Amino acid sequence: MGYASGGAVSTILVSRFGLKGLYPLLLCPILGVAMILLLKIRMASEQDSDNTDTPALDDKRVPFWLIMAMAFPAAVSTTIVATLLPTRLNELGFELTFGGLAITIYGIGGALGAFLWGAVAHKKGELGCSVLAVFLVVPFLVAYLLLIDHRSALWLLSGAGFCSFAAYILTITLARNAAGPNLGQRMGFVVGGAWAFANLVFLALVPVAEHFGTNLVLGLSPIGYVVSGAFGLWVMHKMQKTCGRVC
Numbered sequence: 001m002g003y004a005s006g007g008a009v010s011t012i013l014v015s016r017f018g019l020k021g022l023y024p025l026l027l028c029p030i031l032g033v034a035m036i037l038l039l040k041i042r043m044a045s046e047q048d049s050d051n052t053d054t055p056a057l058d059d060k061r062v063p064f065w066l067i068m069a070m071a072f073p074a075a076v077s078t079t080i081v082a083t084l085l086p087t088r089l090n091e092l093g094f095e096l097t098f099g100g101l102a103i104t105i106y107g108i109g110g111a112l113g114a115f116l117w118g119a120v121a122h123k124k125g126e127l128g129c130s131v132l133a134v135f136l137v138v139p140f141l142v143a144y145l146l147l148i149d150h151r152s153a154l155w156l157l158s159g160a161g162f163c164s165f166a167a168y169i170l171t172i173t174l175a176r177n178a179a180g181p182n183l184g185q186r187m188g189f190v191v192g193g194a195w196a197f198a199n200l201v202f203l204a205l206v207p208v209a210e211h212f213g214t215n216l217v218l219g220l221s222p223i224g225y226v227v228s229g230a231f232g233l234w235v236m237h238k239m240q241k242t243c244g245r246v247c
Contacts, residue, residue, distance in 0.1 A: 002028075004107025011086070011100025044176075044183065062127065064180030066235050068189060070228050071171045074134055075198035077224030078164050080217060081141070082106065083202060088214045092149050102154055109158030110165025117166035121173070127239070130170035131232035136163040137225045145219060164225065168194075 006025075013021030085106075086099025113133070121129035140159035147153040175190040176183065209217045 001108070001111050004104050004111060007086070007100040007103030007107065008097070009100075011097045015096050061177060061179035062174055062235065062239060064175060064178040064186055064189075066238075067171060067174050067178050068193065070130075070231050070235060071168065071190060071194045072197055072228075073224035073231070074137075074164065074167060074171075074228035075194040075224075076201045077137075077221040077228075078168070079195070079198040079202045080205070080221045080224075081160070081164075084209065084214050084218050088148070088218055091214060094151075098151070102157060105154045105158045106161040107165070109161030113162035113164075113166035114169045117163075117170065118173075121170050126170045126173045127232065127236055130167045130174065131229055131236060133163045133167035133170065134225050134232065135229040137167070138222045138229075141222050141225070145222075167228075 010022060010025065013024070082103060085102055086096070089099040089102060090096060117129055117133055137160050140156050140163065144153050144156035144160060147156065172187070172190055175186045178186060180186060181189070205217050
């Protein structure tokens with residue numbers, strides 16, 4: 001919700017006070033660190049039994065590199081949408097604050113989706129739900145991009161966020177229980193690594209957006225979700241053959 005509200009809050013501040021209006025937001029990370037210390041939040045750690053995986057146990061856990069490969073394309077697409085969308089809306093004649101509102105709606109949908117998809121995944125399994133969620137992003141996102149010049153299309157964008165953020169959160173859950181590096185390394189790679197890779201790809205796409213237009217790059221964003229979903233189906237098939245079920 002903090003990420004989601006940032007879009008609306010920042011554009012309102014910039015519209016009224018210019019870029020200097022963003023200075024108060026510097027207090028947010030300071031407040032976050034203070035809350036972590038005061039609430040005595042600690043990082044999770046692996047149990048002793050998890051540090052020495054047996055081959056039999058590893059066969060029943062999804063390999064971490066497969067999870068990372070599944071997360072990368074979707075992360076790239078999410079970065080494209082969240083970063084380019086306000087610019088595209090401004091090009092279409094919408095005010096700056098509307099672009100911020102769009103990102104807020106996108107993020108709020110994602111926050112709600114993370115809870116509801118998480119509840120479903122608890123019963124049905126994280127991998128299958130993650131694949132389904134990432135595929136469901138596509139119709140919402142394509143419909144929104146086709147109707148982007150209509151203000152009411154924001155509700156389609158919330159549907160895209162509802163599924164895309166949830167798919168990523170489920171990927172993190174899969175990484176927590178994956179076979180591979182230790183827990184800290186898995187979390188670092190799936191969170192920091194996925195978004196670092198996505199932003200590097202986005203930087204490479206910036207010249208494309210400048211030369212051919214933001215509309216073209218935004219139009220390519222659904223492809224990443226299709227690739228992630230297709231790869232996820234392959235992972236499900238692989239795990240089905242390995243341990244007789246989707247682990």
